[in-house]
Structure formats: structure tokens, C-alpha cells
Amino acid sequence: MTAILADAPAAARWDSRRRAGRFLMFAAIVLLCAWVLLPIYLLIVNALSSPNEVTGFPKRMLPSFDTGSISFFINFAGVAKALWNSILVAALTMVLSIGIGAPAGYALSRFDFPGKEAFRFLVLMTRAFPLPLLALPLAVMFIRTGLDDTPVGLAIVHTTLALPFAVLITFSLFSGIPFELEEAAWTLGCTRLQAFWKVVMPLALPGIAASAVFAFTISWNEVFAAAVLTIENRTLTAFLLQSLNVSPLYLKFAGGAALVVPALIFIFAVRKYLFAMWGIANR
Amino acid sequence: MKTMMKLISGAALAMALGAGAAHAQVLFWSTQAKPVEETQKMRDQVLSGFEGGVDYQPQDDGPWLTRVQAELQAGSGTIGVLGALHGSLSSLAADLVDLSDVDLGGAKVNEAYRELATLDTGEQKYLPWMQATYIMAANKKALEFLPEGTDLDTITYDQLTAWSKNLAEKTGSPKFGFPGGPDGLKHRFFQGFLVPSYTKSMVTKFRSAEAEAGWNKFKELWQYTNPNSTNYAFMQQPLLTEEVWVAFDHVARLADAFNQKPDDFVAFPAPAGPAGRGFMPVVAGVAIPKTAPDMDKAKALVAYMLKPETQIATLRATNFFPVVEVTLPDDMPNSVKLSAPAVAAMTGAEDALPALLPIGLGDLGGKFNQVYTDTYERIVLGGQDVRAVLDEQADVLRGLLEQAKAPCWAPDAPSQGACPVE
Structure with a gap:
């Protein structure tokens, strides 16, 4: 009896401490969500408001569903084509950087070869030079070879930017899959290729998809090369970003929404694979 | 996922090969x-x-x-x-x-x-x-704070400073705005407006006592300038939100304010200094x-x-x-109706002093602008000694002009060989 009585305050203390902990965790979750969601929310609200409401004060928290600014963008000559080009270039970048990056990552994780460390370092070097510096010789070369102003040409440049990530992500990915699994497959009659395809690939796929998403966003966000290397086939970012910078506030919001929403939709569609990179749904 | 990737890549390749129509x-x-x-x-x-x-x-x-x-x-x-x-x-x-x-x-x-x-x-x-060119714009609310005897069409830097002081003291916050942000056209203000208005020169008298007086005046004005000015690029926005009541900017960068609220604003010429009303076309x-x-x-x-x-x-x-x-x-649109008379009053003023865009600098133009921007940042933002900054920046300026071998342009008197910095 006395023991129970003595325990009660301790239990209550324990309980309140747990409650405080839980409160802190929820607070942190809410804060983090607000950190990400609030700017997007404000962007959407302002994109759906009339110019006067955007510059006015106090700010509204609910959109008035004035579609003036948005429809300006939909009718702005070339937006639809630029959007298509963006998707095209980003998709090509994704395919190219995984197609080239994943084998490189596999080789780095499975084989020992001379110059391996130097290679890993060199891969990163492609990001060491700023694009404005490289754009001029690249553009000259592209014009001479006929790659100029084609989605493929731009995708090649974007692939160079995305490749280091693809190589390094897939490298750590393949390193995390035990070599013994492959060996087991060989002893059971698989060829090297079959073992890779049937055993390693299914395990690595979510991570590969994640690095593909990375490549996609890198391409989607790139402006300078896109602005210099394409004219007829502009990407959405090259098409809008420079103009938005100097446009009135309400058009900035509408244009911002036009740039963000497609990327959000894409990320949402592949979120399962993106989480895989952080190990939440690795199987 | 695999089939999706295949589909996307297939479609992408097909499109990519089909693209590239003639221009x-x-x-x-x-x-x-x-x-x-x-x-x-x-x-x-x-x-x-x-x-x-x-x-x-x-x-x-x-x-x-x-x-x-x-x-x-x-x-x-x-x-x-x-x-x-x-x-x-x-x-x-x-x-x-x-x-x-x-x-x-x-x-x-x-x-x-x-x-x-x-x-x-x-x-x-x-x-x-x-x-x-560049002109001034003011919210009509600011007009009641104009110092006595000030005519907007013949405004001077002294009057502008007194006005801004009035505004800051009587409304409780600084109301003068200046496009001093990274994308703002501040260098043009110093090259074509402030320095010529005090020295009748853009280059030659860069480090003269008159130029020193001009920079000191701007430093004084800065006390009554909205501190957000270091972010502004287009003054039409802060004018519309009324963060700023009086502003200097390029006509095209004020147009939106005039068009959206033509009844709220007045446009008037850039101010004059002791040497004239410097302005840059x-x-x-x-x-x-x-x-x-x-x-x-x-x-x-x-x-x-x-x-x-x-x-x-x-x-x-x-x-x-x-x-x-x-x-x-x-x-014509309201922006034109409002700004055209101000431009006419400025270019046609008795003390009008056109200061041309730099001529003959070629690709050194960016560095030339940087001299004025650096001078502004050091004197006004950094609070460094005006005399010392002007002396140092004058050396940079002289180096640039000698490198480009650029002769003087208006309002500086024509020169044989590179424009001298005295």
C-alpha cells in the first residue's frame, strides 16, 4: 500500500514528462510542416488573388479565386510548349543520368580498379565549374554540331550536372546490398547479368528512382544553360524565370505557382520512391 | 515504374528527334x-x-x-x-x-x-x-509635407533632403525610397544625376571638393531614406504598397504605379544641385x-x-x-501622361545638364558602373570617410579610362586621349 502511494507521484511525473515530450514532438512536426507548406500556401493564395489584393494590406488568408493572373500565364505565348520542353528535357536527363550513372555506381561499389578514388573525385569535379563559364564554348560547339536548340542537347548538359549525384547515390546504394546475395544467385545458376537483374536490381530500384527524381529536379531548375542553348525549344524555367524577376508582384506569384505546381505534382507522384532514399520504405 | 520509365524515355526520344524545325x-x-x-x-x-x-x-x-x-x-x-x-x-x-x-x-x-x-x-x-530617363515620383499624401517655397518642377537636392526629413519626422518613419538593391539602377543615379549635379562632370571631377559635397548631401538624405532601399529594384512596388512616398527611378520602373493608381501619384523632375540639373538619357x-x-x-x-x-x-x-x-x-496610358510632362520639365529646364551614358568603354562598362556602386556602398552603407573613398575610387576610375583610352563625353569637356580624372 505504501509502495503504491509512493509510486503515484513518480508515475505522474513520468506521465507529465512523456506528455511534454509528445507535445514537443508535435510542435516540431507542426513547425516543420508550416516551414514547408506556408510558403506554398501563400504562393497559391496570392496566385489566385487579384493584383489589388496582392499589393494591398492586410493580406488575405483565403484566395478570392481571381484567375486573372493565372490565365495571363496560360495565354502567354509559348508557355504550354515550354512546359512540355521542360518535362521532355527533365525526363531525358533522368534517363541519361541513370543509364550512365547507375553502371558507374555499380562498378565503384563492386570492383577494385586503379584510379578508383581519383575517379570518384573527378566525377564531382563536373560541378566545380560554374555554368556561365562553360556556356560559351558549349554553345559554340553545339551550334557547330547541330545539337544547338534541341532537347537532347540540353539534356546532355543537364546530365553532366546530375551525373555526380546519380553516381554517388547509386554507389552507396549498391554498397548497401550484400555481395553475398549476388554470389548466392551465381551458385544457383544465374549468370552475372541475371544475378544483377533478378536480385540486385529489385533491391536497388527504389533508391535508383530517388536519384532519378534528383536528376529530374536538377534539370527542371536549371536556367543559364537552358537560356543560352535553346531558343525555339525553351524550357519553362528559362522561359519564365528571367522575366518573372522583373515583373510585378502578382505576376511573380502566378508565375511562381506555374513553376512550382508541376514539380510538386511530379514529386507527389513519386514520393514513395523518394522516401526510399531516407530508408523509410526500403523494401 | 519500369514501364513508366520506358514509356517516358520512348516518348522523349521520339519528340527530341522530331524537334528542330526551320526558323x-x-x-x-x-x-x-x-x-x-x-x-x-x-x-x-x-x-x-x-x-x-x-x-x-x-x-x-x-x-x-x-x-x-x-x-x-x-x-x-x-x-x-x-x-x-x-x-x-x-x-x-x-x-x-x-x-x-x-x-x-x-x-x-x-x-x-x-x-x-x-x-x-x-x-x-x-x-x-x-x-x-529617370524621374521622381511622389505619393500625393507626401505633398503636404513639402518645405515652404518648394516647387516640384525646380526641386533641388537641398529641398529634397528637407522634404524627406519632414516626412520622416512627421509621419514617424522614413518615406524616401531609392532603388539600391542588387537589381536596382543605383549606379545611374550617381553617374548621371548626383555627381553631375554637383560637379558638372561625371568623370573628370570625380574626387573634387564639389563631388565630396554631393556625396555628403546624399549621406544626409540617406538618414531619411527607407532602410529597405538596399533591397529595392523597381520603385513602383514600394510606391504602390506605400512603404515609400517619394522615390527616384527609371520611368519604365515607375510605370506600374502610375498606371494602377494614376490619381495617387505625381511625377516630377530629378533634383538640381549647385552645378545644374544633372540627368541621364x-x-x-x-x-x-x-x-x-x-x-x-x-x-x-x-x-x-x-x-x-x-x-x-x-x-x-x-x-x-x-x-x-x-x-x-x-x-496614351496614364504612365505616359504622368511621366511625359516631368521628363519635358527636366530635359527642358534652364539648368538642364544631360549626362550621357558612358561612351567608348566597351566591355569595361560594367567595371565603370562598379566604381560608382562601390563608392556608394563604402560611403553611405559602410560609413567610411568620403574624402578617402573618393581618392581611392578615383584611382580605379582613372585606370579604367586609361585602359579603354576613352575620351571624355558630356557633361565632361572633350579631351585629347583618355578622359582625365583630376
């Missing part, structure tokens, strides 16, 4: 009319009348120049016509086609600008396209690079841009004024 329209590669609404108007209202069609593509200066250089180096290009400010075109002088044989019809082009556009080569390297030009794919069509487009009707349409679209003789119709 029938003239590509107009421009650094002007970049804001989306202006671009839209350029396409719909200005260029739609050109037979054969124009593909109008506005760019930031960086990609604009890189692309032109790439085409010139590669020896073949897609750009038909270039549109840019005088300074950007002057760095390309050697690769621009002589435009003196373009048939302009009856259009009478401003002779001074036409002369400027030869870039001292004897050839017509570009043709002036449109012009603008801005000229944009159209040029044709040597690599233009269809030279005749490009020249036709240049001629089209200078037709009086096109010039008026351009004014409506961009708030840049015509460079050929035109009679303006009555139904």
Missing part, C-alpha cells in the same frame, strides 16, 4: 521589355504588324551576350536582330553590320543618338530604338549581328521598328519614348 521568323534577341506583361505587349501590339513574323525573346544580359558571342564564334546563327541598351551593343561593335543603308522611309531619327550609335567607327553600328538600340540568317528580313525589321506607328506602339508597351519625330495621340 522562318526573324529572331529578335533583346534585353529590353523583359517583364512578362511588356513581352506580351511587344509581341501582340508592336511586332504583330511585321510581315513574316517576329520571334521576340527577352533575356537577362548574361545569357543574351553569351548566346550572341557563341553564334559569332561558331560563324553561323539564328539571331536576326539584337535589341539592347547602348552599353551592351557597344561591346559588340566589331561584329555588327553597318546599318547606314537601311531605308527608314520618312522617319526622322534623333541626330545626337544616331551619332552615338556609330560607336566612333564611322559605320552605323546600331540604330537608336527607344529612349527613356537612356538609349536602347537595334542592331544586326554578322551571323544573321536572313539579312534582308532583319534589315526590314529594323526599319519597321523605327516607323512612327511602331514607335508609339513601343511607348505603350514599354514606357520607353520614341527616338523619331512623332506626334503622340491623346489616348
